[in-house]
Amino acid sequence: MRFRLVHAAFASSLAAVAQCSGSNSCSNGNGNDNSFQQRCSKLASQLKIENATVWFSEYVAANTNISFSDTDPSCGQGPLSVGVDFCRVALRVATSSRSSISMEAWLPRNWTGRFLSTGNGGLNGCLSYDDMAYTTELGFSTVGANNGHNGTSGAPFLNNPEVVTDFAWRSVHTNVVVGKSISKTFYRQQHKKSYYLGCSTGGRQGFMSAQSFPDDFDGIVAGAPALDFNNLNSWSGHFYLLTGAAGSPTYLTPDQWTAVHQDILAQCDGIDGAVDGIIEDPELCQYRPESLICPPGTPANTSTCITGTQAATVRAVFSDLYGQNGTLVYPRMQPGSELLGEAYIYYAGQPFQYSVDWFRYVVYNNPNWNPATLGPADYAYSDALNPADIRTWSGDLSAARARGVKILHYHGQQDQIITSANSPRYYNHVAQTMSLPSSALDDFYRFFRISGMGHCSGGPGAVFIGNQRANTASLDPDQNVLTAMVRWVEEGKAPDAILGTAFVNGTAGGQIAFQRWHCKYPLRNTYTGKGDPKDPDSWKCVV
Helix, strand or coil: CCCCCCCHHHHHHHHCCCCCCCCCCCCCCCCCHHHHHHHHHHHHHHCCCCCEEEEEEEEECCCCEECCCCCCHHHCCCCEECCCCEEEEEEEEEEECCEEEEEEEEEECCCCCEEEEECCCCCCECCCHHHHHHHHHCCEEEEEECCCCCECCCHHHCCCHHHHHHHHHHHHHHHHHHHHHHHHHHHCCCCCEEEEEEECHHHHHHHHHHHHCCCCCCEEEEECCCCCHHHHHHHHHHHHHHHCCCCCCCCCCHHHHHHHHHHHHHHHHHHHCCCCCCCCCHHHCCCCHHHHECCCCCCCCCCCCECHHHHHHHHHHCCCEECHHHCEEECCCCCCCCCCHHHHHCCCCCCCHHHHHHHHHHHCCCCCCCHHHCCHHHHHHHHHHCHHHCCCCCCCCHHHHHHCCEEEEEEECCCCCCCCCHHHHHHHHHHHHHCCCHHHHCCCEEEEEECCCCCCCCCCCCCECCCCHHHCCCCCCCCCHHHHHHHHHHHCCCCCEEEEEEECCCCCCCCEEEEEEEEECCCEEEECCCCCCCCHHHEEEEC
């Protein structure tokens, strides 16, 4: 199996050092070590940022092991190292009389003139340090913020709509405005291009920026976006109502979900032409769980089949959720994600904590709200409330389009947290709202379905696409969504497909298992029937 190497010219461009001129030339790696370090140590005292308290600016040498002792333990952030020298700046910025954000700016010696903001995940107030390390190493001046609160709990939202506003949009926007100012002060020149990288809640934040703040970024990479956010939380919460607690007649054991998964593959794996454990297009899979009902005389509590009642549970899981007056709340969970990592938290016989927190601390401001009572009236009330327009569903990207913003949207087709069915729903919503066919959307907005990928990463497919530091096989823009965006913005070459890589051991740098092109929506990937299915050229994107 061949492995496509980094395109030499582009790699050189990506690593290029920004050129500075005049008596105020910036320290960009061409100067001596002392100059960069001294400028970094003085930076904190030089920053004049309204409503901000700068905690420190410190020089970090390449490959230094950094510990984040001040990070909330629920964030689970361990030590990490960055492969380049950089200046680390930390500060607090007040966003209202009742709220503030904590943020950091990482300013690399090998600055390329590019600025980038990272996003967040879940309901959390955790800086995405791994993403910051990834992009700092690539020469972006990088910023990240805590979304207006610390830790993964939604409790800080209680009776404080200002913190909710930070979470909805103000943290990222403030982080960008302040971060660009810090970058300009340090390098003594304006950035050339501005980028965004985020997944899940971070994906939603990217689209919120495109919808409401089109001047913030030139290129946005948004993965598995938590769009239609209020209804997403209703949908996430409804799985507990379907399965009931462990031991309920409606509940399936982990072994039974394993049997369901194998049955799904038996019914749907071959639709794309290759039986390889990966469903290229789950929209084509209309799974019939009744085929797995135990035959008469089968012992109770079997792990290889299910009851008729359990089959009804499975059918409901893979069906759209409707609310009052037959309105769609959220599309179905796509078949195929049943065994991936966190997937089982939806089917584990207990409420999904993020959904619980959202309803308790935002929708009802009642820490004692009972998630077992969730129903259509709650769905409707939550969506009507829509605090700080967190729904992120305008569909009108006209301002972003007019400014020349580029958007690369991707979604794993085995996503166990945010159904992949919602992304084409949003893409089509944009097409309808703007009255544009796909050929016109292609000019500024492209969506890629990543077969076999779980929520932002993981899964049996060719999922190494450069969306995260640990999920990178190459910097070649054909194989990396971030560098593909840089090439699109700076060279005008838009991606038509993304080449993903799967490794035998599941870790980048190991033996390659196979590669596969991931098609630009609305095309889908189909095996031609000729050649090795592990060869990406044995597949084609078809209508």
